[in-house]
Amino acid sequence: MIIAFSDLDDTLFSSPRQFDSVEGLDVAATLVGGDVGAYASHAQNKLLEMISRNCMLVPVTGRRTGSLSRVLHPFNGDKIASHGAIILDAKNNIHPEWKPVLDAEVALWRVKMAKLHTAACAHIEAQGLDLRVRIVEDYGYPCYLCIKGDTDDLREIHANNFDQLADGFFIHVNNRNLAFLPPYASKQRAVLFLQQRYQTQFKDEPMYLGLGDSISDLPFMSECHFQIIPSVSQISEKIT
Numbered sequence: 214m215i216i217a218f219s220d221l222d223d224t225l226f227s228s229p230r231q232f233d234s235v236e237g238l239d240v241a242a243t244l245v246g247g248d249v250g251a252y253a254s255h256a257q258n259k260l261l262e263m264i265s266r267n268c269m270l271v272p273v274t275g276r277r278t279g280s281l282s283r284v285l286h287p288f289n290g291d292k293i294a295s296h297g298a299i300i301l302d303a304k305n306n307i308h309p310e311w312k313p314v315l316d317a318e319v320a321l322w323r324v325k326m327a328k329l330h331t332a333a334c335a336h337i338e339a340q341g342l343d344l345r346v347r348i349v350e351d352y353g354y355p356c357y358l359c360i361k362g363d364t365d366d367l368r369e370i371h372a373n374n375f376d377q378l379a380d381g382f383f384i385h386v387n388n389r390n391l392a393f394l395p396p397y398a399s400k401q402r403a404v405l406f407l408q409q410r411y412q413t414q415f416k417d418e419p420m421y422l423g424l425g426d427s428i429s430d431l432p433f434m435s436e437c438h439f440q441i442i443p444s445v446s447q448i449s450e451k452i453t
Contacts, residue, residue, distance in 0.1 A: 214415045217268040218293075218404050218437060219424035221276065221284065223446065225261050226253040242284045250283065260441075261286060268422065271407065273297070273400050273433055275385075275392075277351045278305070295349065296385070296394055297403035297433075298356035307352055311406060315354055315397060322395035323355050329378045329393060330358055336373060342366040358382075358393040367391045385429050387447075401432035408436065 219225060226241030228251055235252050242251040253261065264270055265286075273293040274281060278301065281294050291308070292301040300311040307315070326348050333346045344362035348355050360370060371384070371391055382393040396402070404423075411419050423434030426446035434440045442448045 214411075214417055214419045215268040215422065216411060216419045217264045217270050217422040217424060218273045218407075218433060219264070219270060219422075220426060220430050221272055221274045221281075222251065223426040224424050224430075224443060225257055225286075226251040226284075227257070228252075240285060242280075244283070264422075264424075273404060273425075273430075277349065277356070279351075291407055293400065293403040293407070295351040295356040296392065296398040297400040298354060298395075298398035299351045300403050300406060308406075310410070311403075314406075318395070318397045319354055322397070325378070325381070326355050326358050326393070326395065329382070332378050333358070333360060333370065336370060337366075340369065342370060344370060355395075357385075357395065357398045360391040360393075361389055364389060387427060387429070399432075400430065401436060404433040404436050 222228070223231070229235055229249060232238065232252060232254070238252040238254060239258055240249050241253040244250040269290055270288065271291050271293065272281065272288050275296045276294055278294045278299055281292060290303050293299070294301065298315070300308040302308050330346060330348055337344050337346060342362070344360050344366050346358065346360045349357050349359045360367065367386070367389065371386060379393060382395060383399065385392040385394055408421065421437035422439050422441060423437030424441045425431070425434050426443050426448060428447050428451065431448065
């Protein structure tokens with residue numbers, strides 16, 4: 214059994230702005246209103262075909278479950294969404310063994326996120342920054358604090374980490390997004406959770422592939438036997 218844990222955006226497909234031309238490309242995901250949200254290049258399509266044909270594919274994405282459902286490729290097994298905070302089974306229910314983890318940890322971090330949200334909003338208003346801030350929820354759980362907007366303004370607020378308020382959060386930065394992730398929003402932790410179950414679920418010991426483009430994907434990819442990265446990616450920029 215080969216199991217592929219794969220990031221989605223900028224790994225298996227990319228937003229329209231990443232392409233010089235989208236002519237002839239396949240639509241990979243849609244937006245809420247039905248417009249195109251992502252395309253897959255010829256190479257990305259071939260990679261997905263190869264993995265789907267030979268592996269059990271588990272998406273590992275920062276997308277919320279609603280956004281994940283608008284990806285056109287059917288994911289029929291387990292799914293990891295919202296940066297690892299939400300783990301779904303094949304029936305799109307929160308994994309029954311993961312739900313108690315969320316229920317045990319969310320109460321504390323809901324309060325911490327609310328305080329961080331208040332502090333971030335006050336700082337943004339005081340400094341006149343062009344940023345939007347919100348607590349992202351999925352399946353009723355607060356998954357992470359998200360700040361979006363101007364890149365320079367994101368750098369400014371990133372430099373101001375709100376001291377103790379941000380303690381314990383993992384800070385994820387990508388393009389025009391800044392996210393403060395609580396401990397249960399961890400792709401690595403989610404992958405390890407599923408791997409532990411696969412060890413007993415399958416008769417033969419699984420072989421794991423990890424696919425991703427971002428530096429923040431490396432922790433979950435490091436839990437796999439082999440790693441696959443796009444030649445144009447944040448990771449490749451760091452190692453070339």
